[in-house]
Amino acid sequence: xxxxxxxxxxxxxxxxxxxxxxxxxxxxxxxxxxxxxxxxxxxxxxxxxxxxxxxxxxxxxxxxxxxxxxxxxxxxxxxxxxxxxxxxxxxxxxxxxxxxxxxxxxxxxxxxxxxxxxxxxxxxxxxxxxxxxxxxxxxxxxxxxxxxxxxxxxxxxxxxxxxxxxxxxxxxxxxxxxxxxxxxxxxxxxxxxxxxxxxxxxxxxxxxxxxxxxxxxxxxxxxxxxxxxxxxxxxxxxxxxxxxxxxxxxxxxxxxxxxxxxxxxxxxxxxxxxxxxxxxxxxxxxxxxxxxxxxxxxxxxxxxxxxxxxxxxxxxxxxxxxxxxxxxxxxxxxxxxxxxxxxxxxxxxxxxxxxxxxxxxxxxxxxxxxxxxxxxxxx
Numbered sequence: 001x002x003x004x005x006x007x008x009x010x011x012x013x014x015x016x017x018x019x020x021x022x023x024x025x026x027x028x029x030x031x032x033x034x035x036x037x038x039x040x041x042x043x044x045x046x047x048x049x050x051x052x053x054x055x056x057x058x059x060x061x062x063x064x065x066x067x068x069x070x071x072x073x074x075x076x077x078x079x080x081x082x083x084x085x086x087x088x089x090x091x092x093x094x095x096x097x098x099x100x101x102x103x104x105x106x107x108x109x110x111x112x113x114x115x116x117x118x119x120x121x122x123x124x125x126x127x128x129x130x131x132x133x134x135x136x137x138x139x140x141x142x143x144x145x146x147x148x149x150x151x152x153x154x155x156x157x158x159x160x161x162x163x164x165x166x167x168x169x170x171x172x173x174x175x176x177x178x179x180x181x182x183x184x185x186x187x188x189x190x191x192x193x194x195x196x197x198x199x200x201x202x203x204x205x206x207x208x209x210x211x212x213x214x215x216x217x218x219x220x221x222x223x224x225x226x227x228x229x230x231x232x233x234x235x236x237x238x239x240x241x242x243x244x245x246x247x248x249x250x251x252x253x254x255x256x257x258x259x260x261x262x263x264x265x266x267x268x269x270x271x272x273x274x275x276x277x278x279x280x281x282x283x284x285x286x287x288x289x290x291x292x293x294x295x296x297x298x299x300x301x302x303x304x305x306x307x308x309x310x311x312x313x314x315x316x317x318x319x320x321x322x323x324x325x326x327x328x329x330x331x332x333x334x335x336x337x338x339x340x341x342x343x344x345x346x347x348x349x350x351x352x353x354x355x356x357x358x359x360x361x362x363x364x365x366x367x368x369x370x371x372x373x374x375x376x377x378x379x
Contacts, residue, residue, distance in 0.1 A: 040089075041085050044081040
């Protein structure tokens with residue numbers, strides 16, 4: 001290809017990528033504006049728009065480095081936003097914390113400082129600082145991959161599980177590839193062909209993620225929004241005196257609904273018996289695979305039953321619901337007032353007191369000790 005052709009192709013790819021990112025940001029901001037995953041996704045999409053503009057070869061060659069510093073800061077900070085987005089997307093209990101904001105600010109400040117003053121200087125610290133900046137995208141790509149891979153087997157939403165795999169492979173692969181290209185460049189900048197390859201790879205990844213997210217239903221990708229408050233019904237009209245009328249023919253019998261699957265019904269009964277009667281949740285190492293083996297069914301059938309029929313998105317959260325219910329009953333039992341909280345937690349299936357306390361506080365708003373004191377005072 002001639003340089004002019006490469007320039008035109010690069011401009012076309014960047015235009016398509018910018019349009020796709022803006023559409024994706026609009027969809028996320030419109031459908032789930034209050035969810036952390038949607039907010040992180042909007043910020044990441046807008047940050048990638050700035051990165052697409054700032055990484056244009058003509059922009060890097062003609063704009064002074066001081067003016068490029070904000071673009072570089074946002075571009076490097078996108079690695080942190082990608083990590084936050086992945087964590088928020090695959091963890092229904094994720095909450096944005098000060099450490100996430102501080103991480104982005106630290107990375108962005110480092111990148112801006114490097115671009116404005118350190119890059120190209122004769123300082124002995126320049127190679128070290130630039131090396132740290134180049135390692136940041138790789139570090140947060142690995143953290144994002146770990147976040148996507150963690151609890152993969154416990155995820156009950158099949159479409160979201162496939163999206164995890166793609167993000168792990170594509171995210172780490174893109175980060176490694178671009179890091180290698182920039183390390184091979186004398187100034188760490190992308191030339192014409194490599195810049196076009198970079199935007200083409202990013203366009204492919206964003207297109208696949210956007211396509212998968214659009215195909216997933218809102219209830220699959222994001223937790224269901226809270227149910228709206230009940231609307232008060234208007235008062236019923238006063239009863240009127242009966243009026244005799246000719247007898248009408250009996251109404252037609254309603255059409256039968258879709259018949260339930262007997263195999264699914266039997267599996268649901270077996271699952272209920274295993275959890276509620278046999279207390280399978282008390283096993284510390286209970287997994288979806290172990291429970292499926294116990295019920296003698298394929299894992300995908302059990303996963304689909306718990307997700308689609310019982311409405312749970314994560315297997316660990318489903319199991320912890322039984323554990324917390326048993327612990328609450330024990331804490332509210334006056335005959336067990338002398339039983340230590342740790343013993344109650346271990347008996348219910350928790351492996352240690354820390355996860356038990358966090359799960360209990362998240363579910364009730366009280367610590368186990370506060371809950372016990374309140375219930376025993378009410379009895």
